[in-house]
Amino acid sequence: ERLHAGPTSHIHSGILQVQARDFEDPPDLYEKTEFLLREWVSIINSPNNKEPPSKAFSMFVHQMNVQGILKTDDLITRFFRLSTSMVVELSYRLLSEQTVTTSGQIRLKIYHTLDAYVKLIAMLVKHSGDTQNTQTKINLLNKVLGIIAGVLLQDHESHHSDFQQLPYHRIFIMLFLELNSADPVLEAFNFQILTAFCHTLHILRPAKSPGFAYSWLELISHRVFIGRLLQITPQQKGWGLYAQLLMDLFKFLAPFLRNAELAKPVTFMYKGTLRVLLILLHDFPEFLCDYHYGFCDVVPPNCIQMRNLILSAFPRNMRLPDPFTPNLKVDMLQEIAHAPRVSPNFASMIQPLTFKKDLDSYLKARAPVTFLSELRSNLQVSNEPGVRYNISLLNALVLYVGTQAISFIRGKGLSPNMSTIAHSAHMDIFQNLAVDLDTEGRYLFLNAIANQLRYPNSHTHYFSCTLLYLFHEANTEAIQEQITRVLLERLIVNRPHPWGLLITFIEMIKNPTYKFWNHEFVHCAPEIEKLFESVARSCMVQKAA
């Protein structure tokens, strides 16, 4: 087993503890645990109990001491492992008894036990070590989360298609809410609590425990969870953690979505994902802005609407000019001088390093020409249709070359426009890709460009010019047809549509230099022709009031 260091080491040691099948518990530990747990659940749920939970808790800790459970860390974690298994087993037993008429009461029974157990975990975490010593508390929390995750993974494997999400779902969400309640002791290490949960959920991502996928999606889209990570935690420290979980979700869905054969279970998950994206677009557009690159890297190319949701996000303090305004001068917008923030670091995704080195030296010297002729083979990973290219590398390459181009032009004291972007090492690479790649590669390449057409910023402007330039300079109609296709397919879906995308498309069909209407593919079929006319009508004419 790989050794895990750092913040997740305690989670992993908890998981390992469950997975090590050779654990031998001291005699009586099972009975003691069962006795203690039963006691606790009945005290907490007793209708006659008027005492505050803190009093019940101190009595319970005394009991634990009497039973010798609190003697060593090892015994404590064994106690948690056994307790978790017990409450899970109870849930299974009760669920197996349920009928349509009793399911409500059965669930309530299960909740009572699970909630009591959660309360116990929360209080033990809160009171472990000294009040000031948050490290002890956070270590215990990580350990317990690891144990629960370990029990889940084992259960998932052994029960297989009979696996039940309910007990874990309830434990995780209730524990999360409990540990995020207004309490000075807990608030002092809130960020570590959030981190612990995010790491645990990352370990339990749908690709690892698909039987838990729906609960997992509920957990990561819970309003308190999103609020804590994206809003309440200062300095956007929770953003990276949350982005990681969304990437896990997109990666899981990708193989099912790319084939567009949506079975019911996939459709359900997909709809849930769209809802989460809508919430984020509405409430946290800056978050989607910052991480659009990472997200688009894992969303399959055919998921037009999903990607449009991500790419339509723009900072709330920005006013976007109406793309349908006649004679809109994009060059005059102040915002196009500013570069957007991009996460993760795309330059580091250009691998191997020798390729990156060759790329940099080509950008500097515009030589050797062999770099261009070998470009395609560097991007191609197989000969199987549909999976020929390294999409991540292509995306990274496009954005990297673009950002380098912008600084190169700026370095000369100019700003990017239709003429300054031309005749450079950067444009050599783009033109070469447009000409040299096959249909599949070119589709991915043009998509990588279109992914940058967002709100007014320097990338949007540069890549808008680049796409129009490639259209204008194309040596075959096939390239122009494909550019049109990539833009059009992103516009004929339902809203929202990214601003930069509309701007680029409108310019292409309006500006006579592109002779758009003279192309054969515009008139290839009556329904396509009609489609263009209707798009043109909505683009050309000012919106009717």
Place this chain on the structure above:
Amino acid sequence: GVAPLGPVPLQKEHQMQFQMMEAAYYHMPVPSDSEKIRPYLPRNPFATPSYYIQTPLPHSDTLEFFQRLSTESLFFIFYYMEGTKAQYLAAKALKKQSWRFHTKYMMWFQRHEEPKLINEEYEQGTYIYFDYEKWSQRKKEGFIFEYKYLEDRDLN
């Protein structure tokens, strides 16, 4: 087509994932799984005809809305929806209508007339109160309302 790169057969790993997800699809989480227990009014999802209202009225989670409800409704919300935002808003609306909560009797009281007696510790007079066991408003003469039982937290 909707799969411009053409379909790619699912790998074994993905087929397994799909099977597990499909199995989970038949025991989906329900809203109550991620909520505090509602002892009196548990959720009971049921498909209602579409011509019935499906979502609550807009702004029905505001104090203004709660102030327009009858006191009966406010008492119902207060006793049967413990620990919710609705309970909090109901308490706030009741306070605005000069009801005061008695923490020993756990009932709401309203002066029926000016108290006969007021001092540091209590006031005495005739009160209307809401009896949650009989579920009705009653009158009590000569009642002593001790201030130590007055729930006077600022509800903000």
